[in-house]
Amino acid sequence: MILTGGAHPAFAFRWGALVLFDATPEARAALLAQLAPRIANPLAVPLAENAWLSTGAERDEISDTGEIRLMDLSTPRLGILADALAKSAALSHQEMALDRTLDGMEPVVTRLRERGRLGFLSRGLMRAIGAALAARGRANARIQAGDKPDLLWEHPGLERLHQRLSDEFELPARCAALERKLVMVGEIMQTLLSLIQGQRSLMLEIAVASFILIEVIATLYGLVAR
Numbered sequence: 001m002i003l004t005g006g007a008h009p010a011f012a013f014r015w016g017a018l019v020l021f022d023a024t025p026e027a028r029a030a031l032l033a034q035l036a037p038r039i040a041n042p043l044a045v046p047l048a049e050n051a052w053l054s055t056g057a058e059r060d061e062i063s064d065t066g067e068i069r070l071m072d073l074s075t076p077r078l079g080i081l082a083d084a085l086a087k088s089a090a091l092s093h094q095e096m097a098l099d100r101t102l103d104g105m106e107p108v109v110t111r112l113r114e115r116g117r118l119g120f121l122s123r124g125l126m127r128a129i130g131a132a133l134a135a136r137g138r139a140n141a142r143i144q145a146g147d148k149p150d151l152l153w154e155h156p157g158l159e160r161l162h163q164r165l166s167d168e169f170e171l172p173a174r175c176a177a178l179e180r181k182l183v184m185v186g187e188i189m190q191t192l193l194s195l196i197q198g199q200r201s202l203m204l205e206i207a208v209a210s211f212i213l214i215e216v217i218a219t220l221y222g223l224v225a226r
Contacts, residue, residue, distance in 0.1 A: 009078055016042075017086035021053070021078060049089040053081070060161040062168050076155045083149040084165035091174050098181050105188055 010031055011019045018035070020028055057069035060077070070077050152159055166172065 009075060011079060011082035011086070013083075013086045013090075015086070015090050017089050019082035019085050021073075021082075043093070047089055047093050049085055049092065051081070051085060060158075060164070062164055066168070068165075068168075070161075076151050076158060077161065079151045080149060080155075080158050080162050081165060083151070084162070084169055084171070087171055088169040088174075091171065091178065094178060095174065098178065098185065101185060102181065105185070 008023050008027060009021050010023065012035065013019075016039070018031070020031070023031070052065075052067045054067060054069050055071070055073050057071055060071055061069050063069060068081065070081070148162065152162060
């Protein structure tokens, strides 16, 4: 979605990314204040991603130093660049969140590997499962790096620029790596839930057996007492 045009265009995306071009701190603050009522669950510390941009190139290209050189600063070209930057920032956020989830599950997995059992259902274990469930939930809204921006339907000549930016920010590779980690989290979560269910079933069987044993002892005691 294009928010502003002119010399300092801005683009907003449904997954919570905002891309600004050459905006002053005052303009940035004003735009964020304008968007605040529409933002749900904002990050405590927003994640920022920057890019160097120049214009007047004979063709759209990216230099060896990472500078993005565009033929002009038309809204469609900036929109393609904004899409790549927004996806890169969103992937960075999801990568960090998923890494924290895997780090939180590591002690539980280590305990299971070393002792062969989970032990009592500790808060740490429940937090690990909760984090895994949250990560799986976020997967339903994850960014698909392979999705092309809608602008390409109206401006197919910018396909080459889109592909170059996608390669520069490694969007397909990062999306594939994120998918593999999500599969890993899902497998770990299912294993833990299965073990917990088995452990609870065993505890229930022990409780039932103990109750029966108590009943038998009480009956025998009653017979002896007579």
